[in-house]
Amino acid sequence: MSYRQQGYKPQARPSKPPRGAPGGARAANGKRTSPKAVKRRKTPRYRPLRVFLLLVVFAFLATLGVMGAMMYKEVSDVELQNTFYPGIYIDDIELYGYTPQQAYDMLLGKARAELSTWSLTVAYREQTWMLDTDKLGMNQSLETIVSDAVNTAFFKGRGDGDLMSIYNRYKTIAGLRAEPDRSYVSGVEKNTAVIDGMLNEIGQAVYQAPQDATRVFDTNRKNAIFVTEEVYGQEADIAKLKAQIMQKVNAMESGVIQVPLLPVTPSVTAEMLRGEYVKLSSFSTLINPNSTKARNENIAVGCDRFNGKTFQPGEKISFNQVVGRRTLENGFFEAEEQVYGVYEKGVGGGICQVSTTLYNAVIQAGLEVISRTNHSVPVGYVELGADATVYDDRIDFVFRNNTGMPIFITAIQTTRDAKKICQFEIYGRPDPNGFSYKLQHDKEEIPIPAKVERVRDKNGQYVTYTDQEKEVKGSVGHKVKTYLLTIDKGGNVLKRSDKPISESYYPPIPTRIYTGAQTRR
16 A cells, blocks of 8 residues: 555645745745845855765775775685694694694604604613603503694684674784794693502612611620611602603603602611710629639639620519529539638539629619628628628529619629639619719727637548647638718719618637547558
8 A cells, every 4th residue: 555545645845936036935824025034044064074074984984994804814814724823833833834634644743753762761770760652651642632732723813703703813813923822732641650650669679778876785895885876778759750750751851860869867876875875883803813713613604694684674683593503503613612601612612702793893883782691701802891692592692773774784704914803894874963882891890709619620621630730810800881982973972871781790710720530540
């Protein structure tokens, strides 16, 4: 239906007055208006500005069109060729002009060539361990890695094809000229379990255990306690070695790596042990030059039973238990011994010189004396009050290790200055104050009894026959009170015990007349 058919009626246009007609235009009522009442139409004042603006807009649009055409051409030319844009590098090779397939083939071949020649050696002294791409399983994932790298690089500068995408792509392409995009074929999968297994093997081969300093008790040495130096061990610095290996593996850099080492510190050093044990005491007694061979042998056996012994803190030491019964079966010999002031033949004669020597060493070491008994008559190898007699099952010398640490004892029969001696040395923890100890004896003499005794000499010590007599002059007796002196480092006496640590009684011996026991025939 046309506009007229819809009832639309066009209005009549007003007629123009004839050119030059007087009186001007007619009014709406048909009457003419005065010429002064009609204004003349003038030319618009802003028409030149409008024209200028239209020209500027036109020029801008023309420039945009030219620039757009240039950008499109630069974007589309490479895209049509299906190649990489300039400024794109993989493994420092510019791929401009390459298609993705060409880039893939070239990079894969290059990577395979590099992998085939790559190897890494780890060395320690004469031993070596080698890694190559086959052991690490690197060839298996190479194709996928190269393909991913090529695809990622190929889409640098490519968009979705609309106008804004063209502009953004052009910006990316222009940026590649100023700052090329560089990537590398990396992330090749490696069987790191192989590396870990190799590191474990290296660790076992390289490890050397440290040796602690030790305290040695050797009775054959002059100073029986001595300290051996510690020895440092070594181990492979596995963390550092693994980092070095992975750096070269990731960079595909061949070479040789020396195993880095770490010291392994011993738990006990010589410095810890030095001064921990010292010689606490040394005491010796002179063996009578007239002592029989059997007596000397008994002294040697007694010393040997103590030589090299170690006694623990708090341990109570019985002389009789350590030495054992004085019997022939126990290694002792028959020799003269003193029994209640009388010398008689008996097995183990001379053993009291061993117990006496030990007693004095124990005193000097500051050990606790539990039981000690003096002889019935003075002995010639120590002063009065310093002896300690022993007898199977009846008389014992007992002491205790009260130092809080083990003690070590050496005991020998030896020769010094061409004289035989019995010597004991005790080693242990030094006195915390540096003190040492010795005995002081207060003696009281007891005169010889006035009454003379007559004795039958059954052993033939002085006389043999009943018609023979021999007078043996008696000897004075003694009462001895023994005190303990404490000595400082300078050798000065700090104090004397308030009470005697022992009291000894040596009864006087009367003058005796010995008569033989055998009748002459």
